[in-house]
Amino acid sequence: MGSELAVLFRRGRTWAMLLALAAVPVLIAVAVRLSTSGPAPGRGPAFLDRVAQNGLFVALTAVVVSTPLFLPLTIAVSAGDTIAGEAGLGTLRYLLTAPAGRARLLLVKYAGAAAFCCAAALTVIAAGIGIGAALFPVGPVPLLSGDTVGVGEAMLRLLLIAGYVAVSLLGLSAVGLFVSTLTEVPVGAMAATAVLSVISQVLDSLPQLQWLHPWLFSHYWLGFADLLRQPIEWSSFADNALLQAGYIVVFGTLAYGRFATKDILS
Template sequence: MFRRRRTWAMLGALAAIPVLIAVAVRLTNGGRAGQGPAFLDRITENGLFVVLTALVLCTPLFFPLTVGVVAGDSIAGEAGLGTLRYLLAAPAGRVRLLLVKYVGTAVFCLAATAAVVLAGTAAGLILFPVGEVPLLSGDVVDGWTAEGRILLVGAYVFVSLLGLAAIGLFISTLTDVPVGAMAATIMLAIAAQVLDALPQLAWLHPWLFSHWWLGFADLLRQPVEWTSFGNNAVLQLGYLLVFGALAYGRFTTKDILS
């Protein structure tokens, strides 16, 4: 996967987002309080907020787009290229192939999150001052402690993407057309967020895989509030188990013709 130019192009595009945010804020002397994404108006005070602003922007849109491409292509891409039959002819077997494809997608989720965190940190350090950081609880921590919190937020975002990766893997076993699997995965990510925004469906919200995606604000309090992290991890694990089982059931009984 990491030998493909497409993978590096997506990682490069993700890394460019915090850089563009930092440059735009630098050239315009920042944004007004209450306008734009969360933390945007604080970037001029401390460069570490570049990372947080970029994660707020990337989590609902850009991460699902890129993860949807990788997950949707995982099995369907091999079928579309005509290489799936040859892979299964090897002693590896179908179950091992599914596991390897999911692990590869999970590694991409980690790389995507790391690209935004590292690029945002570098851009913030270069273009803005860095010092003590005020937390959402009102407490103030030093730069190193704040960077540790940012890494926790990155871990939170990484965990948030694992459920979507499992959904994409399952959809990828349903078709031999990778573009269709990619589009379906991305559309499901968008649909889940739309449903989560409707107050009439409040009973459904806790079951949507996107419900806790932006709950990492609790990690920016003193002391750290772990409830949202735990709820998010349990929810993503549930999606992983359910759609992993569905992918297993589908793929192990599927006739491979290409």
């Protein structure tokens, strides 16, 4: 596990993706700062009109902007590369030469992808807090329920939101792991995972398929708004975690079934 994490976080590609995610809140904050007139209420992403009054809202706006597109893209790259990347480099059979076993290798690869989910979500939140505090005043944060919390509690809630987003992406990582066992071309696995993310969100936006929505891994991605209420509403967090756990079990099992019977030639 330590070796996998070391390889993951020593890659230039990993840091390039994290820097790209960090650039999202920076661009939002700079754009608002340079604007002669602040964004009108109700225009643009959620919380954008509050950024100039409180820099902590930069992090919230960045999460809203990043969750549908930028975060899933980086997760697709990370998860799609888990097995297919090793096969593409010709190192997969050498990994399996060690007495680790295919199941253990899959678990370690998925754990590495899950670690990247956490790092990606924390990067967006941390960059948003940093640039928001640098360019705007920081103070008590009004919640969606009408209550106001201090800066310390607001920071804690932002960390909870980072955790919520990380959990939300675990199902997509499991899908990417399975897709990665189907091919030896990592770019194909990454692209397929990204496309499945888009398809899930498109299906979730169609009211005619409302019966399907609770089963889509992207359905609760923006449900972290319940963490901005007083008291905190935990039902969406629990529903989201249960849904992602289901995807982990199903696609983890499919990945093992495919990988355990696959002839490793590279």
